[in-house]
Amino acid sequence: MSLGRNMSSKVYDFDQVIDRKNTHSFKWDNVTYPPNLDMLPMPVADMDFVVADEILAAIDKITSHGILGYSILPDSLKLLAQQKIERDYSWSTSIDSQVWIPGIVPGITAACAALTNENEGIIMAVPVYHPFHLVAGWVNCPLITFEMIKEGDRWTFDFADFERGLQKGPKVFLLCNPHNPGGTVFNEFEIKRIVDLCAAYNVTIVSDEIHADLRLHAQSKHISIGRFEKQPIISFFATSKAFNTAGLGGAVAVIPDAALRDKFTKASAGFFSMLSRHSIEVMLATYAHGEEWLAQLLPYLKTNHDLLLEYVRATPGLTMQPLEATYLAWIEYDEVLLGDFQKKCWDAGLHVLRGEQFKGRNFIRLNFACPKSVMEEAIKRMKSITNG
Numbered sequence: 001m002s003l004g005r006n007m008s009s010k011v012y013d014f015d016q017v018i019d020r021k022n023t024h025s026f027k028w029d030n031v032t033y034p035p036n037l038d039m040l041p042m043p044v045a046d047m048d049f050v051v052a053d054e055i056l057a058a059i060d061k062i063t064s065h066g067i068l069g070y071s072i073l074p075d076s077l078k079l080l081a082q083q084k085i086e087r088d089y090s091w092s093t094s095i096d097s098q099v100w101i102p103g104i105v106p107g108i109t110a111a112c113a114a115l116t117n118e119n120e121g122i123i124m125a126v127p128v129y130h131p132f133h134l135v136a137g138w139v140n141c142p143l144i145t146f147e148m149i150k151e152g153d154r155w156t157f158d159f160a161d162f163e164r165g166l167q168k169g170p171k172v173f174l175l176c177n178p179h180n181p182g183g184t185v186f187n188e189f190e191i192k193r194i195v196d197l198c199a200a201y202n203v204t205i206v207s208d209e210i211h212a213d214l215r216l217h218a219q220s221k222h223i224s225i226g227r228f229e230k231q232p233i234i235s236f237f238a239t240s241k242a243f244n245t246a247g248l249g250g251a252v253a254v255i256p257d258a259a260l261r262d263k264f265t266k267a268s269a270g271f272f273s274m275l276s277r278h279s280i281e282v283m284l285a286t287y288a289h290g291e292e293w294l295a296q297l298l299p300y301l302k303t304n305h306d307l308l309l310e311y312v313r314a315t316p317g318l319t320m321q322p323l324e325a326t327y328l329a330w331i332e333y334d335e336v337l338l339g340d341f342q343k344k345c346w347d348a349g350l351h352v353l354r355g356e357q358f359k360g361r362n363f364i365r366l367n368f369a370c371p372k373s374v375m376e377e378a379i380k381r382m383k384s385i386t387n388g
Contacts, residue, residue: 010053010292011296012049012050012052012293012296012297014049014296014297014300014371014372015371015372015373016049016050016371017048017371017373017374018048018050020048026044026046027041027043027044027046028041030351033351037349038349039349039350039351040349040350040351040374040377040378040381041351042350042351042352042366042367042368042370042378043351043352043353043365043367044367045180045241045246045326045327045328045367045369046244046246046247046367046369047244047327047367047369047370048369048370048371048374049244049297049369049370049371051243051244051245051293052243052285052286052289052290052292052293053293054285054286054288054289054290055243055245055282055285055286055290057285058281058282058284058285059278059281059282061281062277062278062281068276068277068278069277070274071274071275071276071277071280073100073275073280074280074284075095076284077100077280077283077284077287078095078098078100079095080283080284080287080288081098081237081252081283081287082094082095082098083287084287085224085237085254088212088213088222089209089212089222089223089224089227090221090223090224090227091224091226091227093226093254093256094256097254097255097256097261098252098253098254099252099253099254099255099261099264099265099268100250100251100252100253100275101251101252101253101268101272102249102250102251102272102273102275102279103238103240103249103250103251104208104210104236104238104251105131106268106271106272107234107236107251107253107268108131108132108135108174108206108208108236109131109135109138109139110264110267110268110271110272111172111204111206111234111253111264111267112135112136112138112139112141112172112174112206113139113267114263114264114266114267115171115172115204115206115263116139116141116170116171116172117141117171118140118141118142119141119142120141120142120169120170120171121136121141121142121143121144121170121171121172122135122136122141122142122143122144122170122171122172122173122174123144123145123146123162123165123166123168123170123172123173123174123203124143124144124145124146124173124174124175124176125145125146125147125148125157125162125176125179126145126146126147126148126358126359126360127148127181127182127330127355127358127359127360127363128174128176128179128180128181128358128359129176129180129181129208129358130357130358132174132176132208133145133359135174142170144165144168144170145165145359146158146161146162146164146165147161148179148182150321153321153322154182154183154184154321154322154324155179155182155183155184155321155330156184156186156190157190157194159193159197162194162197163197166197166198166200166201166203167201170203171203171204172203172204172205172206173194173198173203173204173205173206174206174208175194175205175206175207175208175225176207176208176211177191177207177208177209177211177212177222177223177225178209178211178212178214178215178222178324178325178326179325179326180211180326180328181326181328181330181358181360181363181365182321182330183321183322183323183324183325183326183328183329183330184324184325185215185220185221185222185324185325186223187223188223191223191225191228192228194225195225195228204232204233204234204260205225205232205233205234206233206234206236207224207225207226207233207234207235207236208236209222209224209235209236209237210236210237210238210240210241210242210251211241211242211325211326212224212237212242212325213239213242213243213294214241214242214298214301214325214326214327215298215324215325216298216301216302216305216323216324216325217302217324218298220324220325222325226254226256229256229257232255232257232259232260233255233256233257234253234254234255234260234264235253235254235255236251236252236253236254237251237252237254238250238251238252239282239283239286239287239290242294243286243290243293243294244369245279245282245286248276248278248279248282249275249276249279250275250279250280250282250283300372301327301368301369303372304327304368304369304370304372304375305322305323305327305329305368307372307375307376307379308320308329308366308368308375308378308379309322309329311379311382311383312331315382315383315386316334316337316386317333317334317337317338317341317386318331318332318333318334318338318341318386319331319332319333320332327367327368327369328365328366328367328368329365329366329367329368330355330360330363330365331363331364331365331366332355332362332363333362333363333364334362335362338385338386341362341364341385342354342355342364344385345364345381345382345385348381348382348384348385349381350378350381350382352364352365352366353365353366366378
């Protein structure tokens with residue numbers, strides 16, 4: 001499948017600073033920003049980089065055609081998704097197992113609505129991406145949490161605490177792999193242990209794998225938990241996070257178990273919109289041509305990560321585990337030494353998310369998917385606090 005001219009040889013300029021203000025940007029046009037403060041926003045998870053040429057060409061093709069009616073999902077998109085999952089995640093799936101949806105958060109909500117009730121709830125590790133724990137309130141079911149722990153230079157599960165939570169009778173385990181905000185790429189030992197525990201307690205796994213392509217180490221491998229089918233599993237994939245097309249939506253749920261797939265489809269009926277032509281064409285272009293852009297992006301993100309990690313390690317009162325994946329740093333601060341660090345960052349013109357949003361006290365989450373000069377300015381603003 002080709003969109004025309006060969007664009008694969010282009011060198012992308014991630015150093016380019018692009019003004020996103022006055023573009024209705026959720027990130028840059030935040031209505032809470034004081035008008036007299038030059039706020040540097042690093043909260044929400046989108047990137048300040050121009051997308052791949054092939055994606056822009058796909059959008060241009062739609063614009064030149066000029067019609068924006070309803071669209072059907074082409075078989076070519078299903079095949080490309082199936083091929084990517086097998087090629088990159090070593091999981092052979094059937095096209096029949098795919099359910100295409102507008103986004104992963106509504107997909108998780110539909111899964112929890114289908115599988116839980118007011119007595120049988122959801123279990124998840126914390127800290128975690130906030131819709132994970134908010135979904136319990138959305139679908140009116142109990143929330144059970146267990147702790148992530150530091151093990152060496154990475155975050156992992158407290159598996160003893162996990163099993164104690166499973167003994168309370170949840171019906172769904174929500175997995176975020178790679179983990180947001182911890183940055184962990186769960187290894188095969190951890191994945192198999194999760195599967196064994198959930199199988200033992202008859203708990204369905206619902207897995208968000210949107211960050212699977214944002215691994216910062218070339219040698220690391222994403223292990224999709226759906227490969228280990230001891231019990232029904234729902235696995236969500238999307239190109240939107242890794243290729244910076246989050247505003248367009250589009251995702252796929254892979255559900256090999258037919259009965260589970262039927263429950264999920266019924267729970268989502270009438271709630272999900274059809275995928276737009278823009279999201280379909282962009283996903284086609286991304287699956288077919290996006291790898292060169294991503295291959296150039298990842299080392300750039302790693303450079304920003306390392307700059308930030310160097311600053312944190314040199315600063316008393318701050319701690320950060322090196323990320324294995326994502327561009328979302330999870331930084332712990334000592335409240336005795338630094339006070340309310342998130343508020344001080346805000347006052348210094350740096351917007352980062354407060355850890356409590358993810359059920360993590362005395363942390364901030366910082367998005368470093370930006371030009372290096374912007375990352376350096378963010379560090380400068382933090383230094384004005386920590387060196388003051």
